[in-house]
Amino acid sequence: MATMVVVAAVVIVVFGPKGAEGAPSRAFFVFGDSLVDSGNNNYLPTTARADSRPYGIDYPTHRPTGRFSNGFNLPDIISQRIGSEPTLPYLSPELNGQKLLIGANFASAGIGILNDTGIQFVRILRMYEQYELFQEYQVRLSAEVGSEKAKKIVNGALVLITLGGNDFVNNYFVTPFSLRSRQFTVSQFSRYLITEYAKILQRLYELGARRVLVSGTGPLGCVPSQLASKSTNGECVPELQEAANIFNPLLVQMTKDLNSQVGSDVFVAVNAFVMHMDFVTKPERFGFVTSKEACCGQGKYNGIGTCNALSNLCPNRDVYAFWDAFHPTQRALGFIVDAIFAGTNDVISPMNLTTIMALDSNNI
Numbered sequence: 001m002a003t004m005v006v007v008a009a010v011v012i013v014v015f016g017p018k019g020a021e022g023a024p025s026r027a028f029f030v031f032g033d034s035l036v037d038s039g040n041n042n043y044l045p046t047t048a049r050a051d052s053r054p055y056g057i058d059y060p061t062h063r064p065t066g067r068f069s070n071g072f073n074l075p076d077i078i079s080q081r082i083g084s085e086p087t088l089p090y091l092s093p094e095l096n097g098q099k100l101l102i103g104a105n106f107a108s109a110g111i112g113i114l115n116d117t118g119i120q121f122v123r124i125l126r127m128y129e130q131y132e133l134f135q136e137y138q139v140r141l142s143a144e145v146g147s148e149k150a151k152k153i154v155n156g157a158l159v160l161i162t163l164g165g166n167d168f169v170n171n172y173f174v175t176p177f178s179l180r181s182r183q184f185t186v187s188q189f190s191r192y193l194i195t196e197y198a199k200i201l202q203r204l205y206e207l208g209a210r211r212v213l214v215s216g217t218g219p220l221g222c223v224p225s226q227l228a229s230k231s232t233n234g235e236c237v238p239e240l241q242e243a244a245n246i247f248n249p250l251l252v253q254m255t256k257d258l259n260s261q262v263g264s265d266v267f268v269a270v271n272a273f274v275m276h277m278d279f280v281t282k283p284e285r286f287g288f289v290t291s292k293e294a295c296c297g298q299g300k301y302n303g304i305g306t307c308n309a310l311s312n313l314c315p316n317r318d319v320y321a322f323w324d325a326f327h328p329t330q331r332a333l334g335f336i337v338d339a340i341f342a343g344t345n346d347v348i349s350p351m352n353l354t355t356i357m358a359l360d361s362n363n364i
């Protein structure tokens, strides 16, 4: 009992200064694909969804939420560590009033940098639509707090965007002779993606973002889905690994170029490839029994088809690196967030989130 009283007192001290209007001091906005979608696709007629069991099995409610995880997803864990409430999906009817001040999540599973990525998922929010909703959000936020304060909230926010994986897995490599693979070599395609990603980031800047974590692709060739469909002996699929290895360094260079154009370190490149690769090559070091087999799925490596009520399901999600055929477990995502906060320049550049939070605390 005594301990609980002490804990409650500490919580009040920590969150006290934010309490003035019941709002956190820094908003968080999220854009991109299934790695960060917190449930927007639940509201869309799409096949790219995570709203049935056993998704969410380790979430506090033990129910599916639309997150592509057994529990929390990447933005949730970042919100927790910066001391904020999780951002709601923009399409959620609960996102109203003072909740708007927390930020919003515009991400949609299945999308890519290109508009023709993910057409098989029917109705998803492509980047230009995520931005239309972001503009609508800003109008609503202005109505709530006034336009001057709204602008401050947007400029002072932390932003996360993840794109690129689907452009390879669900576009270029989706079939052996996809339209894009007949049009471009992997290297040409990567350059084209980077050119388009740069435009997307420039637009984000125009819309008011001033601190943006930009994530590229993980080790695409090592996910259970690709091991099941393209690997011969369980080795990571070389074409996909090569694609990620071309794309990610170009992304780092592109964010550097954009930062020199705008004259400030707005864009921070997150090397999800290196962060992921650590637990793919050394799963036991992270307490995982496997990084090849998904916890939830069927067939080889549990990597075939979707994770659903009839799939094999591992009893202990904490010892698996992959939850489903494409997405890491909550515990694996925690290690990625560790690297975002404390990583050195080879995994997050020009600086990590600990440095960013310290720098920005002076300006907000």
Ligand SMILES: *[C@@H]1O[C@H](CO)[C@@H](O)[C@H](O)[C@H]1NC(C)=O
Pocket: 113, 114, 115, 128, 196
């Ligand atoms: C995607 O579509 C939007 C809206 O039509 C357009 O503005 C944008 O340039 C397109 N992106 C690409 C990469 O073609």
Ligand SMILES: *[C@@H]1O[C@H](CO)[C@@H](O)[C@H](O)[C@H]1NC(C)=O
Pocket: 341, 342, 343, 344, 345, 351, 352, 354, 355
């Ligand atoms: C963050 O980045 C800085 C600069 O690269 C580094 O010195 C520091 O060790 C990193 N980790 C933390 C927790 O700040």
